[in-house]
Amino acid sequence: MALDQHEVPDIVVGRLPVYLRALSAMKSGGKQYTSSHELAEWLGISSAQIRKDLSHFGEFGKQGTGYSVIGLYDELRQILHLDQDWPLIIVGAGNIGSAVASYTGFSHRGFRVVGLFDNDPTKIGAQIGGLTVQSNNEIPQFVADSHTQHAMITVPAQYAQQVADILVASGIKAILNYAPINLNVPHNVHVEYIDPVLHLQKMTYYL
């Protein structure tokens, strides 16, 4: 019912991609309808939470029937602005960067890797995942030309901040940082972090 997007809590926004992922799996499985209860069991959360999260954006279900899988899938894609393919660049062509550049899981989830950059002269020019590694010097021009707003940082920690500065100056608005360090960026640039060791360490507390 409420559509004032400015009031949606960040934590709710963070769950929408999870719902989208589950719906995508159901869609692939040929399922036509689902319910908040089924989704909840699937994801290990409460059904009330799913219904309340969705209610921030509109009324997508029907009493007695539940949700159309494809219908809700499309709604969530629109809400998350994923009804288009966003270009995405990767800075850092080491082990992780190369693996991510070769990852085929982006294409059908809203993103397309269009550029791969590294400062190591021995890597520049190499072909990885169908892309040619370019020098970091090319980043500003490339970002401007391709209207790219998403970037992933996969360089060693000591270079991550300076890469982030380059990306911000180039106009990047969303950074996914694989380096185990906190980045300093302006408020209008979004940053998310991935550090597998953090997750392992957290679980180790309970062992």
Add this chain to the structure above:
Amino acid sequence: MALDQHEVPDIVVGRLPVYLRALSAMKSGGKQYTSSHELAEWLGISSAQIRKDLSHFGEFGKQGTGYSVIGLYDELRQILHLDQDWPLIIVGAGNIGSAVASYTGFSHRGFRVVGLFDNDPTKIGAQIGGLTVQSNNEIPQFVADSHTQHAMITVPAQYAQQVADILVASGIKAILNYAPINLNVPHNVHVEYIDPVLHLQKMTYYL
């Protein structure tokens, strides 16, 4: 002051590794003392939150002085049970699994990759990151012999659940899952998820 570890909120435990990471960086930089305020600015959170989080486990600071970097670092390592090296296996020797197996960032943060597994006959026997790829059939014996409790799943989504079942049956207690799917495991097994696309999709909402 409170030491009843059973009452520490999960969200607090999740922040401890972040503090540990920052302290490690400060230690490398030769810094001897720090304060909750400095840590807070470094990490972009409030100083009160840091002090309160730490207060769940004891009193580690001194008024007027702050915290000894090395002292707090060691305390957190003990709290998280990271004052030892935990063996860790990786199932899935594809792009991501290979990259993670070659990642050198585990060794000084409490973990050591001791095994790499895959079901693809063309990969078994290959050398990746100093490890020989073994068949998934070897997992139960290997886990038992090496007393391993941590595992990472880097196989395609459609195989992730069956790999998880094998791991659980083998005695693994903590799973870090890279496959974009929710796993079903017993309550005494901990699971954490890494899916870069989830982070990208969340940020795209705000663009």
Add this chain to the structure above:
DNA sequence: ACCAGTTTGTTCATACTAGCACAAGCGCGC
């Protein structure tokens, strides 16, 4: 047409989380 079985969207109460603000404690300089 009506009833039984489902499921939604929302209300309400409870639980949790975050940060302000302050007393107590420590160190340094005079």
Add this chain to the structure above:
DNA sequence: GCGCGCTTGTGCTAGTATGAACAAACTGGT
């Protein structure tokens, strides 16, 4: 020795998140 500046640990308050519960609504069968 004393006072000033700084920092911790914690009580308290305000804000946020969660889940139980229910009225309204839809479907299918009789």
